[in-house]
Amino acid sequence: MSERINRAIIDDAFWSPYGKLIRDTVIPYQWETLNDRVADAEPSHAIRNFRIAAGLEEGTFKGWVFQDSDLAKWLEAVGHSLATHPDQELERIADEAIELVIKAQRPDGYLNTYFTVEAPDKRWTNLTDCHELYCAGHMIEAAVAYFEGTGKRRLLDAMCRFADYIGDVFGTEPGQIRGYDGHQEIELALVKLFRATGNERYLSISRYFIDERGQEPSFFDREWENRGRTNHYSNGIPAPRPNNEYFQSHLPVRQQSVAVGHSVRAMYMYAAMADLARLDGDQELLRACERLWDNTTGKQMYVTGGIGSTHHGEAFTFDYDLPNDTVYAETCASIGLVFFAQRMLRLKSHRKYADVMERALFNLVLAGMSIDGSHYFYVNPLEVWPEASARNPGKRHVLPSRPKWYGCACCPPNIARLIASLGDYVYSVDEASKTIYAHLFIGGEWSGELGDLPITLSQESSLPWRGDVKLKVSLTKKARFTIALRIPSWCDGEQRLLLNGVPVERETFAVVDGYVYINREWSDADTLNWELPMKARWIMAHPEVRENAGKAAIQYGPLVYCLEEADNGKPLASLRFSTESSLRAEFESNFLGGAVVIRAEALKDEAGGWEDGELYAPASKKKHFETVAVRAVPYFMWGNRGLGEMTVWVRAD
Amino acid sequence: MSERINRAIIDDAFWSPYGKLIRDTVIPYQWETLNDRVADAEPSHAIRNFRIAAGLEEGTFKGWVFQDSDLAKWLEAVGHSLATHPDQELERIADEAIELVIKAQRPDGYLNTYFTVEAPDKRWTNLTDCHELYCAGHMIEAAVAYFEGTGKRRLLDAMCRFADYIGDVFGTEPGQIRGYDGHQEIELALVKLFRATGNERYLSISRYFIDERGQEPSFFDREWENRGRTNHYSNGIPAPRPNNEYFQSHLPVRQQSVAVGHSVRAMYMYAAMADLARLDGDQELLRACERLWDNTTGKQMYVTGGIGSTHHGEAFTFDYDLPNDTVYAETCASIGLVFFAQRMLRLKSHRKYADVMERALFNLVLAGMSIDGSHYFYVNPLEVWPEASARNPGKRHVLPSRPKWYGCACCPPNIARLIASLGDYVYSVDEASKTIYAHLFIGGEWSGELGDLPITLSQESSLPWRGDVKLKVSLTKKARFTIALRIPSWCDGEQRLLLNGVPVERETFAVVDGYVYINREWSDADTLNWELPMKARWIMAHPEVRENAGKAAIQYGPLVYCLEEADNGKPLASLRFSTESSLRAEFESNFLGGAVVIRAEALKDEAGGWEDGELYAPASKKKHFETVAVRAVPYFMWGNRGLGEMTVWVRAD
Structure with a gap:
């Protein structure tokens, strides 16, 4: 059994500038952020945590309990980048960072700056909340990418020691912890470690985590009882029982059919399941993957390739529940969907997987970043009313413009590592x-x-x-x-x-x-x-998607389009289209560096016939329309021209 | 200066059964609840709190800090009921309850079982959260209603003592607390106490509370600082600074123009402002009332007469933000709107006030209660998808069926007291x-x-x-x-x-x-x-109401209609109407005791053309419709026929 990557070196008019942006802007900027050297961004403290854990500095751990993963994702992006674009200075910086990581590693192989600095006696006592194996997984992914990109084994060897130690700690043998992580990630990372090393032990540890998940009695419930029914964030005060659906630990994974819970966790797990199904020739696991794929993409996916309908738990809700304005659709979740699609394609080359991968890549993932690479979305709405984001608390999570950086900076480095490794997906x-x-x-x-x-x-x-x-x-x-x-x-x-x-x-x-x-x-x-002929056309959603009843979206080739206030005024909801009407695709070289925009005509409800303070009126008295020219722009380009309304789905009949 | 009520004795085919329901079912049921004698409802503990405060029983206070108001609202409803429907046994029970209340009153006139039992040294230290003057106001309203209904002065005299004491404690003189309550209510109650007693001091205390509110520096901010930046619910842990908009204390009331914050608080305050504007001939206050009325009803009111667009803080959001499915529209808020309308009508008989009063009464307020009076809504949605209420946390507050009773039982007794005093509004x-x-x-x-x-x-x-x-x-x-x-x-x-x-x-x-x-x-x-000719017709919302773009609602006379799954299948969103199409009103004597239903025809999107797992498709390939017959029913009757979808606004062109 062996594994290979099939990496292309990207040279593409559309994508290469993104690769260059990642190399020239995002990776250097992230490095500055990790070192707390960006004046107007929240300090990351990630490097300092490693320095403190390594004994190079005094201090306390700061940041999220999973802060280590930010450095890991950065190193992974650097590894991918060096594979195709050698850069001595960047490699020197990364080598130094790797030495720092290795200095922070404990003699037994363990690596986690939070526990090393703050709670060395609490290792593995709160897998539910504390992301120890998640951070391990990201550093393993970094090690593999860095090894594959540079041929250097320092981090790979260190992570093998860590993985060996993890394999000793976890499992079904007496004395082992029969647990798994609250945030899946280690599972797919161990498959990559197998690819890089050929050591099948890593596969078997991954298989253990996948197979153990969701077995009764619930590991997370037991952990919670053992912690006195608290959680990591409850300051010792009793907290609710863990929601096993959130963690996809509500059922053994082979019995799962419906995507539930935290959507990033779900995608990372499904990707690992698909890896194992392929490598093990495991038909039962394959069938679970197919069911979960079909449910995710056939019942719970936005037309942009977004997943996760609610910000409560950044989670899936249920079939056909796809609200456009209270959506979550985290950038990382769609990156995870790309991972899952790539694995499914290696199981079976069916267009449906690649279509979704392309949809997520060209629409949602790119929308997660501003055109200049300096601002990022976590949440990717399909409908934005900036006043509502500001004044309706149920939409507070739906930011109408991309912030510069995040305290919880998972999405930006995730975009960076995906685009830096885009050649793996072609x-x-x-x-x-x-x-x-x-x-x-x-x-x-x-x-x-x-x-x-x-x-x-x-x-x-x-x-x-x-x-x-x-x-x-x-x-x-x-x-x-x-x-x-x-x-x-x-x-x-x-x-x-x-x-x-x-x-x-x-x-x-x-x-x-x-x-x-x-x-x-x-x-x-x-x-x-x-x-491949491209034409602009109207797309409808399944009638069970109540949110989109009476609405249509515009798609041109793989691109989903949206309307923005900058082009079309407001309220955008006052526009009405006919799906019989023509859509004219035009390349505009001046539009944000060049893009195909779509031109159409609409009827616009006129507010002119309404008196101030008149809120409801008989329809027979209030039919005032005018025909207006509309411009639709690629969804991935939205929010690059100031604050305003945006919508993907428009009224259409 | 004198005040009068203009009470009609209701004898009406439609409303009298509701009055009878209140007398025969709701008032007795609530009494059992207040006494913790209803097996399958959460214990109220309200009577026991009074018994403990009166020294008749040992024990600790239980329930919300404003639990006393439940008994007060019950007594008020009883007072109204006895005014038109004498009932010796009920009066005997109420007299006993009043004696209990008076026993719980402190020698200086103070009455509040929470502080008396739990924190006697903390009186008036947390007006922001603790509802002391709110509870006082409700007991004053009860006293006035009971006096006006029975001629008995026991509770009235006791509440005068309380009000006198409040007038000593609060004010702008040295040694007085320069504060006001977090939940407005005392203000309108003191106006009623003036009506019952002719004592103008009560008006002047009310005027003080109204005029002091929102003055700088913020009283609630100072209280919060004095409490060590905690709040009543934070267990001594620092809590955020109070949100003065929530309490309508962000500006002096005379400067307010836009309805903000907790909608019940707002309505109770506006009602008192209108009372004072009239009694004082205060033009500045009148203009504030007019602005707030126009904003509330012209920019922020649902077609059902509901107000409050978000459950976060049970609050207003901003102009034209009227989501149908994540709405709050608390029953109590529309009851408060009825109060406000009644006061505005006494300032100026303009149809707009009575139209809204009628809209709220015949639609939202009645919808707050099941046909049999045994189940109640807090939240009154205009669109319900039961699965979404169960599985999308952003809609968890939108119950698809009326529960039996509530731990925080503000709405049911509020309906009872309003219907019992309906004769005051005609x-x-x-x-x-x-x-x-x-x-x-x-x-x-x-x-x-x-x-x-x-x-x-x-x-x-x-x-x-x-x-x-x-x-x-x-x-x-x-x-x-x-x-x-x-x-x-x-x-x-x-x-x-x-x-x-x-x-x-x-x-x-x-x-x-x-x-x-x-x-x-x-x-x-x-x-x-x-x-007054009644016909069924299509109603539209102002084009700024994005939520209702491309939609219409059916109104017949004062009644707003809705579609229910029980009549029309699901998804209701798959139905499309023409506002040119005819609506046929038919009285159906078998429909929930008799009602006019509306019959119409619609086009229904057919899911038949869609393959399983097909979520998006070109519009050109997916146009399958059938013509179906639709039945719309009065909104106030919704949810009386089992669980299912419901919508007020339907797709229409």
């Missing part, structure tokens, strides 16, 4: 069938082997503004294998394939589960043109 | 212009004097099911005076007046501010027929 390879799958259409170069055969695949893509994709094969000799191209659902079956410039008949190649399988003998420099 | 009299105003069309008999002239006015009304009203004058001699009838805005100027059976030309009598002024020489047995 392709997958099935060695057995000699098939290279192209899931995403993002330009760049992938090099790998099928058996002994070295192959390079270069992609040029004009997404998301146009649907022209070109793939070029570089080979040292002719060879028969398959390139499978995804047929995005948004092109409505109107895709066109050209092989070396010659149109290919539809029947020539098999289409299975939304992929066309181009099986042939390839020669060096063969090219594929993959033409 | 008429008002302007002595100077010799005008009797009929604001509401509720059958019954009113007797009073204009100068020396005794007059009896009998009303028969078929509201709310039909708009036929008949008024008969009984006189001992002919006399010239004016009867002013409100022209409800819902009859759209199509009213018809008959005098002694003869139609009256429109121009015969002056119409001012929505009242027709019938000034003539009246003879005994003169009759007026007031025919």
Whole structure:
């Protein structure tokens, strides 16, 4: 059993600037933040916590109990970045940070600055709340990324010691703690550690955590009883019994069918489940993954790729409950959804996984960051009324503009590590069938082997503004294998394939589960043109989604659009469309660096016929409309032009 | 200066059964509750608190810090009830309860069982949270009602002693506390005490509380500092600074223009302000009342007469923010709105006040209670999805069915006292212009004097099911005076007046501010027929109400209608109407004791064209409708037929 990553080096008109932003702006800025050197951001204290734990400095731990993970995510992003863009100075800084991490590690391998500094005798006594294994998981992911990016083993070896120790502490043997973490993360990290080391023990520890979760009697309930029914935040005062649904520990994971609880926790767990299902050939686990995927994306996902309908517990609620204005849709949750999709694609190349991955990436994940990379959303609403965010407490969590940084800074470094590793999501390879799958259409170069055969695949893509994709094969000799191209659902079956410039008949190649399988003998420099027609169109939601009844959204290719007050005045709710009406897509080079905007016409309810203080009136007396021109802009670009209303779903009939 | 009530004795096909329900069911049930004798309801402990404070029993105080007000509201309801429906046994029980109250009173007049039992040295140290003057106000209201209902002065005299003591403690003189209560109530109660006693000191204490409120420096801020920045509920741990908007103490009341904060507090205060504006001829205060009225009802009121858009602080949010599904719209707040309207009508007979009073009474207030009087709503939503109430924490406060009773039982006794005193809201009299105003069309008999002239006015009304009203004058001699009838805005100027059976030309009598002024020489047995055409029609909300964009509601006469799942299946949001379509009103004698229901046709989105797990799709592929017959029922009757969806606002174009 072995694991490989299939990383492309991104070179794409749309995505490369984001990669550059991450390298030039986000990673350096985050480093300053971790070191408390940004004057107008909340101090992170993350580096200081490590220095104190390492004995280099006196002081107390500060920040969230999971503050260590901020440094871990930064190191992971750096690892990914160095893999494709070497940078000596950055590597020197990261090496130093890694030495600091190793100094903070205890002799037995344990690493956690909160417990080391504040409560060394309390290790593993509150897995429910305290994120010890979560932080461990992130540092393991960092170690793997840094190893894969630089070849350096210092952090990897340290994290192997930690993982070995974790494997000693946890398990079903006498003397072991039969527990698991409140925030899943270690599970998928251990799979990566197996990939980097080939050591199957890490897989088996991961498998233990997955299989133990949700077994009766509840581990979290027992922990809570043992703590005198308190929790980490209750200052010794009795706190409610842990909500096992929140932690996805309400049922053994193999019995789960419905996405519940904290959505980031859920995604990280599902991703690990999919990893294990594949590596173990575990059909029961696979079926659980499929059920959870179908429920998440088929019943509980926003059209933007957002998940998590409520800020209470940053959680899923229930099927078809997708409020646009009190939504949570945390950036990290959709990043987790991308992770889950990537794992499902390695189990089975079905378009539905890649369609969702693309939806989340091009819409929600990018919306989590301002165009200039300096401001971030946690919560990604589909409808914003800034006054309501300010004055209706039920919408206080729905910020109408991106803040600079967060005390709980999970989302910004998560975006950074995802974009820095974007090349991992474009392709997958099935060695057995000699098939290279192209899931995403993002330009760049992938090099790998099928058996002994070295192959390079270069992609040029004009997404998301146009649907022209070109793939070029570089080979040292002719060879028969398959390139499978995804047929995005948004092109409505109107895709066109050209092989070396010659149109290919539809029947020539098999289409299975939304992929066309181009099986042939390839020669060096063969090219594929993959033409994916994009047009703007009205999208509806399932009638059970009460929130969107009588409404439609605009989609163009993979992009979901929104209306902003900056273009269309307010209230946006006063606009009414016909889904028969035409939508005109136009590239505007001056719009925030260039974008396709959509132009349409709407009827606007006029308030002119209403007297001041007249709140309700017979409909027969109040029909005043005017026709207005509307501009819709890509959702991911919203909130970059000052404060104002925004909506994805508009009234339409 | 003197004050009078203008009470009618209700005899009305629609309302009398509610009065009977209050007398036969609610008042006895509440008495059992106050005595902790209802097995399946939370114990109130209210009577026991008084017994303990009176030294008749050992024990500790239990319940909310304002638990005393439950007994006070019960006594007030009993006082109102005895005024029109003598009941020896009930009066005996109430007399005993009053003796208990008086036993619990301290020698200096102070009365509050919480402080007497639990913290005798802490009197008046936490007006912000502890409701001492609020409870005083309710017991004063009870005393006045009981005096006016029975002629008995025991409680009235006791409450005068309390009020005298309060007047000594509070004020601007040296040694007095320059404060006011966190929950307004004492202010309007003292005006009633003036009415019952003629003692102008009570007016001046009320005036002090009104004028002091919101002056700088903030009294609540100072109290909070003096308490070591704690509050009553924080267990000695520092708590946030009081939110003066919540208490309407953010500005001197005369400077207020926008309804903010806790909506019940606001209404009770505005009612007292209107009382004082009238009694003092205070134009500045009057203008503040008008501004606050216009803002409350013209910018922040639901079509049902509900107010308070958020459960966070049971509060107003801001103009045009009227979410239907996360609404608060507490029953007590609309009862307070009825109080405010009644006071405004005594300042100026303008239809807008009575229209709102009628709207709140016939819709929201009645909806607060089940048809059988045994179950009550606090929160009165305009849209309910039972699964969302159960599974989306942001809607947890929106109960989809009425619970039996509440630990914080403010609403049920508030409904009881309002309905028991409904006769106070029908008429008002302007002595100077010799005008009797009929604001509401509720059958019954009113007797009073204009100068020396005794007059009896009998009303028969078929509201709310039909708009036929008949008024008969009984006189001992002919006399010239004016009867002013409100022209409800819902009859759209199509009213018809008959005098002694003869139609009256429109121009015969002056119409001012929505009242027709019938000034003539009246003879005994003169009759007026007031025919108010009712038809079902579509109502729209102002375009700034984003929540209701593209929606309409059905109104028939004063009644707002809703759709329920019981009649129309679910999701209700899948129904779409045309506001051009006909609405057919039909009286159904079998519907919950008889009601006018509205029949209409709608297009229903069909889920049949959607595959399982298909959540979004191009609109062009998903247009499946069927025409369905719909039944709408009066909003006040919703939730009496099992759990299900309900909505007031429906999609309409």
